[in-house]
Amino acid sequence: MSFLIISPKKDPKAWIEALKAEAPDLDLEVYPQVKDPSKVEYVLSWRHPHGIYRDFKNLKVIASMGAGIDHIISDKEIPEHIQITRVVDEQLTKDMSVFVLSLILEHLRNLAQHHSQNEWKPTSYQLPEDTQVGIMGMGVLGVGVAEKLIQNKFNVTGWSRTKKEILGVTTYHGDEQLEEFLRESRVLVNLLPLTSETKNVLQKSLFEALPKGAFVINVARGEHLVEDDLIEVINNGHLAGAALDVFRKEPLPREHPFWKNKKIRVSPHIASITNPVTVVPQILENYERMKEGKELKNVVDREKEY
Template identity: 40%
Template sequence: MGIAIISPSRSTEIWEKEIIGIDNQIDIQVYPDIERFEDVTVVLLWNHPKGYLTKFPNLKLVCSMGAGVDHILADETIPENLPITRIVDPKLTFSMSNFVIMGVLNYHRQWTRYQMQQLERKWDMSKPEIPVHVGVLGVGELGGDLINKLQALGLEVSGYGNSPKNGLSYSYYYGDQLQDFLNQCNLIVCLLPLTSHTTKFLNKAFFQKCKAGTYLINVARGKHLEEKDLVEALDKGLLSGALLDVFSEEPLPEDHPFWSHEKIQVTPHIASVTNPKAAVPQIVKNYHNILNQQPLINQIDRKRGY
């Protein structure tokens, strides 16, 4: 029995090397050159072809090659009783928080504005910083770490989630308290998991609830955002700007309006990138756990979607 790696959009060489380095007895097959489907017990996935897993008669475990699993759950052909795991890596959290803090401080201290003024040779000392109250959508592992670091910088922060939480050091809202949450904030960070409930969560109705001039940072998933509604909200002044690292279609098409919109900053999905050296030991451990009928680590709740 062995492992299949199915990642059409990524190079898999480092993943193969790391697996062999831990256990050189594991049989590895890589898409699209998989021939012995019956020999595969575990698959590693990132944006696999929908329905492809039906080819594996002895599949016992599906592993995401990143922290997100929405790309797996979108495939309705995967049996509901098949366990799914994700990657948990402190470096992912570290990188994500640092990226968002960069975006928050850039807006707070108007760094982009001053870069443009340098090109124009313009000396303008007015409004050198914008007071911010950061609202974090999604206060799981990533959101919680970000909030702690923003508080350490002395910034006001609120959180919003799906369920009630107690004993927090910041104001927290959930469920139907979204408007109360948005009333507090003028900078929104989206770190929500992608589920059927949160798809297109950032839409026209959401933007209309925001305080005028709110700034948006989306580092979660592109499908959280209704892209045309964002452009409209920016053009109408409902929002003051946006920093986007994730998109509905990636790479972002060359003719996409986000590239040239003066109020949008684009980065190519690099806020937090999986490190195979940290991820592979988790996958190999689960490979052996599934063979030995031992509990899995980092298994997701299929009903919750994360």
């Protein structure tokens, strides 16, 4: 039985070091250097080449290196019996919460404008207690962001596919309550998982349902956003602007129009970055659970796609 890392677009060095520090005797291999594919039962994966898992006949578990699993489930050739797990890490939640709070405060206090202009021109600003923030996606990260915003006196609403009850948050769910949720959101934060249903969810009709002058933050996945629609509703004045940390193509090409739009803030996918040292213990715990035939933690629902 061997433990395999497949991350062709991410240097696995930090993961190897963290795994070896926790489990020195681990039979660890790194793709494409695989001695015997039939012995591989557990894979730690990030953006694998689609179709590759057909070569591992005894594979039981694919563990994502991060909270996102869209890069795995988008491969329709993965057999149904293989379990997929994701990372749930307190530090990831803390990082995301602070990042989103920072973006909202930057917007409310007009900091980007002040930093870019060459004149002494104070502007008025909106207080947190007068600001309604709507969060799309009330999973672990969404709830963490909501709690951080509430601590800082923001009014928070949340929308999810299914009904949720979250202390201090006015919640909405399903398509029938989406418009009401959007209508009240002066700042909209997208933290939805990327699924076949949520792909392209950030598009023109959704933006137009927001109040005039709303601000949009996308820290989930680039594929959620219809880029041309965002540019249109910003340029026509309906949206005040947007802060984007994720993109359909990363790194974002230098010729992309987002760079030139003064109302769009671009950051290089830094909102919440997985730390192998803090995450490896849960990866290894699931590895041991697999070997012992026990129920795994943080298993993905293949039908829900998250």
